[in-house]
Structure formats: C-alpha cells, structure tokens
C-alpha cells in the first residue's frame with residue numbers, strides 16, 4: 223500500500239511548525255500505524271533527513287505513550303484502540319493521511335508529533351498518597367469490596383493517561399482523565415482517608431495547568447481507547463462539590 | 474453525644490454516622506471560642522468558598538444551578554402566556570396579580586437579573602478560557618458525536634440574551650414606538666377563583682390590558698419573526714443545557730444518559746411550542 227502523509231514537523235518547542243508531505247511506499251496492510259512511521263523514518267534517515275519524532279513505548283495498547291491525531295481523530299479511526307493498535311488496513315490505498323500532534327496549551331509540542339503531557343503527571347502528583355499499611359501483602363478477604371464496586375473502580379482504572387480525551391475535546395478539557403483518577407481511588411475503601419483532599423488538590427492542579435472546561439459534549443468518551451465513560455466526570459463533579467462543602471463547613 | 478448507649482446500638486450504623494457528621498456541623502460555630510481562632514476559621518471559610526466558586530467546576534455548578542432556576546422561570550412564564558388562550562379576562566387578571574404587590578415584583582426581578590448575570594458571567598469566562606486552552610488549532614478535528622446544540626451554546630446563549638433585552642424593552646419597559654401599549658386599559662370581569670382571592674379587582678376600575686397589548690404587538694410580522702428566532706434559540710440552548718445540568722451536578726449515570734437527552738429535547742420542544750404559540754396565534758388571526 224502507498225500513502226501520502228501530511229505530517230506536522232516542528233523543530234523544537236520554540237519554533238513555528240508546518241505540514242510537510244511525505245510519501246509512504248510499500249506499506250503492508252498488517253503494519254501498525256507506528257510501524258508505517260518507522261518505515262517512513264528509515265527512508266528519511268537514509269536520504270540524510272531528520273526522522274519524524276513521535277511518542278511510543280509498549281506498542282501493545284497498554285502504556286498510553288503513543289498519541290497522534292490522525293485524520294482529525296485522536297488515535298485514528300478505530301474505536302477503542304490506541305495509535306499503536308491501528309493497522310494500515312484501516313486506510314484506503316493511496317489515501318492522503320493528515321497526522322498532527324495532540325494540541326492543547328497544557329500539552330505543548332516539543333518536536334514534530336511529540337507533545338509534552340507531563341501536566342498529567344503533575345495532576346497525579348497533586349493527588350498525593352493513599353494510606354496503605356506496609357509489610358505483608360494484606361489478606362485478600364480482609365477488605366471486602368463488592369463485585370459491582372470492584373468492576374466500576376476497575377473501569378475507571380482502565381485509563382492509561384494517554385491524553386486523547388484532551389486532544390479530542392473542543393475545549394481541551396482534562397476532566398475525563400481527572401474524573402477517572404478521582405473515581406478510581408474514590409470508589410475503593412483504600413482511597414477513603416484522603417478522598418476529599420485528593421479531589422480538591424487534583425482539580426486545583428488541573429485548573430492551574432491551563433486545561434479548558436468541560437461542556438458535556440462527550441467527545442472524550444468517543445475517542446477514549448479504553449472506553450472510560452463520562453460517568454467518571456459526573457463522579458468527579460459530585461466528589462469535588464462534596465469535598466469543597468466539607469472543607470468549607472468543617473475546616 | 475446525648476444519645477444513651479443502648480439506644481445508639483439499636484440505631485445502627487448509618488444513624489451513628491449521621492450523628493457524628495451532625496455533631497461536626499453543629500459544633501462548627503462553637504469550636505474554639507477565642508477571637509483569633511474564630512477569625513482564622515472565618516478566613517479559611519471565605520478562602521475555601523472563594524476557591525470553590527472560581528474553580529472550573531465551581532463555575533460549572535453555578536452555571537447549572539442558575540440555568541435550572543432560569544428554566545423554572547421560563548416554564549412559569551410560558552404557562553402564564555398560555556392564559557391568553559383562556560381569554561382577555563384570564564390573562565389580564567393574571568397580569569394584575571403579578572403587579573399587585575410592587576415590592577414582590579421588584580424583589581423577584583432583581584433576583585432574576587442577578588441569576589441571569591451569574592449565568593452569563595460564568596458562561597463567558599468559561600468559554601474564554603476554553604478558547605485560550607488551545608492556542609494552535611488543528612487543521613482538522615472531527616466532531617464525532619457532539620450535537621449541534623452543544624456546539625453552539627455560546628452563540629445560542631448570546632441570541633437569547635439579545636432577545637430577552639429586546640423583549641423587556643418591547644413589552645415591559647415599552648420604549649419608543651411601543652409606548653402606546655401603556656395606554657391600553659380595560660376593566661376586568663369579576664371571576665371568582667384563586668386569582669380573585671389573591672388579587673381582587675374592583676368593578677368599574679380600569680387595569681392594564683395585556684391581552685390587547687399582545688394582539689397589537691404580534692400583528693406586526695417582523696416582531697413575530699424576532700420572537701420566533703429568540704424562542705428557537707432558547708429551545709436549542711435548553712436541549713443541551715437542561716441535560717448538562719444533570720451531568721454537571723453529578724446526577725447523570727451512563728444508563729440514564731439517553732433518557733436525559735430525550736427529556737431535555739422534549740422539554741425544549743414543549744417550551745418552543747408553548748412560547749411560540751401566542752405570537753403565532755395572533756399573527757394567524759386566531760387570537761384577536
């Protein structure tokens with residue numbers, strides 16, 4: 223298969239970027255999108271050019287390192303798949319494919335297709351610790367957690383922090399990510415002691431990072447590679463309100 | 474806690490939790506009587522409240538709460554309008570009731586204005602932040618499932634705001650060429666009922682003739698057009714705004730989502746039809 227790629231190239235964080243057309247030739251349909259970029263980079267390097275920088279790590283859809291907005295969709299056209307799990311058979315032979323980095327003020331582009339998503343790390347840091355006793359692994363039945371609760375907490379914990387929610391949001395809001403993190407620990411008994419403090423700190427950090435504000439359009443849920451739903455945002459909305467009122471009235 | 478031990482045991486776990494919380498809340502003004510402590514406590518109170526209200530979520534809560542109140546007002550307003558279909562006396566008597574206690578009317582108007590200003594203020598600051606949150610736009614970003622209404626909230630909101638301004642100048646303040654409306658007066662026939670009990674009318678006295686006013690007002694096609702556009706924008710705004718309230722206040726679950734979307738659309742349609750019916754009926758000669 224052959225493709226024409228319209229790729230965003232940007233020298234560094236302080237430069238102005240622009241689109242560059244690159245052709246990808248001899249691509250096999252079973253290659254992933256990232257493998258296709260590897261092939262292109264091989265050619266670019268052999269021709270003495272600078273390879274296109276892009277983020278990747280596990281290449282099996284579990285780490286959240288890969289990104290890219292492909293033809294206007296974060297992580298490309300496939301539902302519930304990361305870019306590393308999108309295969310070239312999903313595209314038409316000869317197609318022109320637009321490839322952009324995730325764009326948000328809180329995710330500045332460092333080079334080409336690499337956006338700095340460390341704002342997410344700082345939100346996680348703001349969340350602080352969870353009080354868990356050290357020592358031996360706890361006995362599995364010591365903290366009974368109902369199946370329903372466990373399943374829901376796991377659904378929230380499925381978030382891999384890739385940032386596609388921010389990339390897809392018309393307002394560059396990070397509320398699906400933050401909601402998933404707050405709901406994940408907030409649903410479990412281990413998360414209770416610091417629950418209110420965590421909700422307030424993470425939301426404050428999210429605001430400080432310069433993300434936008436959710437307008438309940440749910441584009442984030444539609445692109446999330448892990449199927450994290452906006453019920454997590456509703457959870458965050460509830461939890462943050464309760465935490466703030468608690469702090470206001472009981473100090 | 475003043476609950477005897479035995480009673481507490483029978484109360485079970487949940488009430489005990491509530492009692493503990495209750496004690497916490499009630500003790501708040503009394504804990505630490507010292508002036509310094511109280512001042513510090515007040516400072517934390519104000520600071521946390523301020524943090525809440527200026528945060529992204531805090532302003533979203535304000536949007537949702539004020540939006541809900543405004544929806545309530547719109548529904549009552551619409552039901553009042555529909556009195557036009559019960560005839561001139563019904564509408565005029567209802568209008569007389571609203572105006573019969575001037576202080577209540579002005580308190581209500583001031584409250585409504587404050588609510589609307591909070592709604593608009595939060596909406597505009599949030600929207601400006603959203604613009605700033607992506608300085609470099611995409612050349613291409615697909616819209617996967619966001620509704621037209623959700624994408625045009627700022628626009629539809631501004632149209633509604635402009636329309637409300639026009640409407641108030643037109644029928645409430647009656648500026649410019651609309652001053653003649655104030656001269657329309659007629660006696661109200663004595664109809665026993667709740668209206669009569671709340672705001673009795675004196676026989677032989679003349680009251681503002683609201684019915685005649687709307688017949689005059691809505692006989693002019695361009696005015697009816699302005700009202701239809703305003704009400705249409707309101708419907709669009711509510712079809713997204715009303716369901717948003719539930720999500721923002723944390724009352725929406727994934728399972729309830731489609732139901733809430735449907736509910737908001739039905740409500741928006743009902744309001745559009747109810748509000749548009751009076752001007753349309755006048756223009757078509759049905760109300761005269």
Ligand code: FES
Nearest residue numbers: 281285286288306
């Ligand atoms: S590279 Fe790890 S999820 Fe794609």
